[in-house]
Amino acid sequence: MxxxxxxxxxxxxxxxxxxxxxxxxxxxxxxxxxxxxxxxxxxxxxxxxxxxxxxxxxxxxxxxxxxxxxxxxxxxxxxxxxxVPHAYEGSVAILRGLIADGVDVTLLTNFASDTFREAQEKFPFLTETRGVTVSGDIALIKPDRAIYDHHAARFDLDPVRTVFIDDSAPNVDGARQAGWQAIHFTDGELLCQELATLGLPVPSRSAPAG
Incomplete structure (x- = not known):
């Protein structure tokens, strides 16, 4: 699908x-x-x-x-x-490329409310997606099932047509238990390959993730 x-x-x-x-x-x-x-x-x-x-x-x-x-x-x-000294430019390029190609992109993060707002000031690309669910705003955290269901309902996502990208294996498992597809992130190059396998438009090469 x-x-x-x-x-x-x-x-x-x-x-x-x-x-x-x-x-x-x-x-x-x-x-x-x-x-x-x-x-x-x-x-x-x-x-x-x-x-x-x-x-x-x-x-x-x-x-x-x-x-x-x-x-x-x-x-x-x-x-x-x-x-939080720097962004992973390869990952940011993928995110911005997906948005530019018309793919629906959102963020789901375990983050304190106030520090997340500081992160948005420091890293403006965090304001460029359709929206974000911040755990500290709603008192739910990954990998609890409730936060995935909340995000899907809030942004009207079809779980089986949703892919989640996270560096934490338990959070990836949580997304799969919520009916989402999921990718365990390790670096930008591999992420490009996995997204391409799913039929998504990605850069031919990614800058190093870290």
Missing amino acids: TVAHVVFDIGKVLIHYDPHIPFRQIIPDDDRRAFFLGEVCSHEWNLEQDRGRPWPEAEAEAIARHPEWAEEIRAFRRDWRQM
Whole structure:
């Protein structure tokens, strides 16, 4: 069946994300930094901001657990922009090429509401699709089935004619469980090949993804 809708994830598909970037300066010791990002301001802790938890509440929760890290905890939000230093030009070229060729393109992302708006300011291509579902706006996160159903209903997508692109295998599986087609993103060149296999117009060659 012909694909009519392409849905992109954002982090590590369209823009680079790495919390170690500012914290290499803030916490130079590798072991201490690994502990901080693994136990204090962990992926799971940050995911709650993607689910809609306000940053002051998140900081208070982390400081209550680790008061000795209070300054570093506050730095996580303060220095967030450094964690997203650049876009993946190959992926952006694919996204813009699909839009230019008349393909329906939307975005579905786990992102805190406020940092997503900052990302749009820094990366204007995030405003160029038909629309976006931001997890922090609706208190739903991937890979929960509800967020895929919400996105499909909001943008009137036919699930079987929708392909979702995400770097996270669980999020890809979540999309498939919602009845979508899905691609596990690794780099722009392979993404071109997989989209072409689905009959979508893509550049003959993509710039490196990262």
